[in-house]
Amino acid sequence: MELMGKHVVVTGAAGGIGGGLAERFHAEGANVVASDRDAAGVAALADRLNAIRPGSAIGFAADIGTEDGNVQLIAAADAAFGPIDLFFANAGVGVGRGLDAPETDWELAFDVNVNAHRWAAKHLIPDWLARKEGYFCSTASAAGLLSQIGSAPYTLTKHAAVAFAEWLSITYGDQGVRVSCLCPQGVNTNMLKMGDDPSAGISSSVVRSSGKVLEPAEVAEVAVKVIQDETFFILPHPEVLTYLQRKTGDPDRWLAGMRKLQARMANP
Numbered sequence: 001m002e003l004m005g006k007h008v009v010v011t012g013a014a015g016g017i018g019g020g021l022a023e024r025f026h027a028e029g030a031n032v033v034a035s036d037r038d039a040a041g042v043a044a045l046a047d048r049l050n051a052i053r054p055g056s057a058i059g060f061a062a063d064i065g066t067e068d069g070n071v072q073l074i075a076a077a078d079a080a081f082g083p084i085d086l087f088f089a090n091a092g093v094g095v096g097r098g099l100d101a102p103e104t105d106w107e108l109a110f111d112v113n114v115n116a117h118r119w120a121a122k123h124l125i126p127d128w129l130a131r132k133e134g135y136f137c138s139t140a141s142a143a144g145l146l147s148q149i150g151s152a153p154y155t156l157t158k159h160a161a162v163a164f165a166e167w168l169s170i171t172y173g174d175q176g177v178r179v180s181c182l183c184p185q186g187v188n189t190n191m192l193k194m195g196d197d198p199s200a201g202i203s204s205s206v207v208r209s210s211g212k213v214l215e216p217a218e219v220a221e222v223a224v225k226v227i228q229d230e231t232f233f234i235l236p237h238p239e240v241l242t243y244l245q246r247k248t249g250d251p252d253r254w255l256a257g258m259r260k261l262q263a264r265m266a267n268p
């Protein structure tokens with residue numbers, strides 16, 4: 001899909017990867033609805049984008065960790081720029097670590113990292129099937145293909161996000177609905193920085209296991225290319241594909257290697 005003149009919605013767009021995606025899609029000529037629970041953050045982004053091209057962006061505050069938040073966002077986007085061409089479900093949380101993670105962390109992780117994708121798709125797909133076109137992108141993580149040492153909720157929910165994107169592609173891919181799934185390793189955002197604060201969620205060991213740290217703009221660059229090509233995986237760290245092939249080629253060897261990595265991270 002070429003983004004020029006398209007109507008694009010990005011969640012989690014107050015900063016980080018979502019902010020980078022929104023700015024880059026706008027630079028490609030799209031009209032952008034930037035959404036986040038951080039109202040001031042998306043209002044500031046919309047102001048910046050409208051200063052470049054008046055009337056080309058809105059900021060919309062929504063909690064996409066609820067079905068109603070997704071319904072409100074889709075309605076507001078429709079009212080602003082008409083039918084949505086591309087919806088990028090990018091917002092995410094890195095809460096919780098092991099088996100003792102509080103139930104509230106598990107619920108939040110599932111609502112924001114997985115259910116948000118399901119709720120958005122539920123309210124987008126009927127219109128896309130009628131129009132015979134639409135593009136759903138989601139941000140999962142390399143943790144959704146491999147694992148996240150140190151965080152069970154993150155690992156489970158990101159695997160579920162990849163699985164849901166695959167299911168959407170299988171189910172609707174021959175009816176005009178395109179699907180891509182972003183699976184980065186480390187990206188220089190608040191979520192990665194939060195890893196330095198053990199009380200904030202995923203541990204600092206996560207940061208050290210996240211491979212080469214990219215900037216959000218570098219991730220957005222790869223995303224635009226994949227969206228133009230309409231292929232499934234958006235892999236800003238291409239080595240993730242090699243790791244996935246190693247994992248599926250010899251799962252026991254891969255698991256043994258991950259255990260060694262975990263031990264090294266526990267005793268650096």
Ligand SMILES: NC(=O)c1ccc[n+]([C@@H]2O[C@H](COP(=O)([O-])OP(=O)(O)OC[C@H]3O[C@@H](n4cnc5c(N)ncnc54)[C@H](O)[C@@H]3O)[C@@H](O)[C@H]2O)c1
Nearest residue numbers: 012016017036037063064065091092141186187189190191
């Ligand atoms: N940074 C990394 O290293 C990395 C790696 C792989 C995947 N990811 C994924 O990338 C996505 C973006 O994260 P990021 O790294 O830019 O971090 P970030 O913390 O900068 O951005 C996440 C955004 O999501 C928003 N958000 C969270 N819960 C929300 C809710 N209920 N409703 C609306 N907005 C909500 C936050 O306000 C924030 O602006 C996430 O899905 C994350 O899991 C990040």
